[in-house]
Amino acid sequence: MSVRNWEADMDPETEHAAPDEIAKYFLVKGVESERTEDWVAAVECYEAVLSSTTRQGLYLYFGNNNLAYSLIQLGRFDEAEPYCRTAIKINEHQHNAHKNLGLVYMGKGLWLQAALCFANAYHLAPQD
16 A cells, blocks of 8 residues: 555544654554565655654654665665664664664675674663
8 A cells, every 4th residue: 555545544634734643644554564564665654754844853763764674674775774874863872773774784795884783782772
């Protein structure tokens, strides 16, 4: 299902919602797409999050991070890398983007850089 179809399904209240509400809507839809491994739809949703003009750090972090992860699942490592780096700039203490940057480096065959990213992610969240 494309973002355009989801936009058609949005209720009238959401159509005129603030950027944060639109970002939240597409973030939830992106997570739903990830659960069904529909990575193309997830990419569309997370791109919509980033297009929403939200200034909410949480939505910006997860929009970038989750977009990177979805691109990684599609093998689009070069495209994913800047989204990982942006997420890290937004919140360097959140481990997910460090882990995803490690996956990018693995996909590129850059093993040492990948290991350093995974070590950093582990340092930030050893339980994950």
